[in-house]
Amino acid sequence: MQSEELAAQEEMCQNMEELQATQEEAARREQEMIGVLNVIDNSVFKVEYDIRGKITSANNKYANFLNVDTEKLIDKSLKQEFELLGDSSTQTDALWSALIGGATQVVKINVLVNGVNHKLEEHYSPVMIQNDKQPSKIIKIAYIIA
Numbered sequence: 206m207q208s209e210e211l212a213a214q215e216e217m218c219q220n221m222e223e224l225q226a227t228q229e230e231a232a233r234r235e236q237e238m239i240g241v242l243n244v245i246d247n248s249v250f251k252v253e254y255d256i257r258g259k260i261t262s263a264n265n266k267y268a269n270f271l272n273v274d275t276e277k278l279i280d281k282s283l284k285q286e287f288e289l290l291g292d293s294s295t296q297t298d299a300l301w302s303a304l305i306g307g308a309t310q311v312v313k314i315n316v317l318v319n320g321v322n323h324k325l326e327e328h329y330s331p332v333m334i335q336n337d338k339q340p341s342k343i344i345k346i347a348y349i350i351a
Contacts, residue, residue, distance in 0.1 A: 250325075250347040256339060258283045258301050267347070272319055290316040290325075300329070304343050307331050313350070324351040 245251060250267035254260055260281050268275040271289065281289070284297045303310055310329040315322060327347040331340030 245346070250345075252278070252286075252345040252347075254283065254343040254345070256305065256342065258297075258343075260286065261342070270318060287314070290314065290318075304329055304331050305339055307333060307340065323349050326350045 246264045246266065248266075250270060251264040252260055252267060253262045260278050263275055263278045265275060268278060271278075273289075278286070283301055287297055300310055300312065309331065312327045312329070314325050314327065316325055317323075325347050327345055329343055329345050332342045332344060334341050
């Protein structure tokens, strides 16, 4: 009887050690992911949209490029953002329909910022959650190509 209790206690201790090791690994991976996201934020323009096409966040690099406060971008629609960029030719409804359908899209646009013409390449990617039929959000990564 006592040996069974000792074995159960030993197994419980071993399980607790494994749980702690798993938690430590998860924390390490989380910190690594935060580091990767910081690299992205400091390297390229990043904008997140909800499924209605409204901006929920934009990084400082993008806001600084546009010479606006980040808060002024929040809740703008994709169409309003393109108008802010001086691009009225992009078919935002078709772009958004493809994104909501789960298709990644690449758009090249010419923008005028502070009197300077720039060509941007924008990569829109739907963030799909397993078993969901539509994305939880859309992320745009963009950079200047000319």
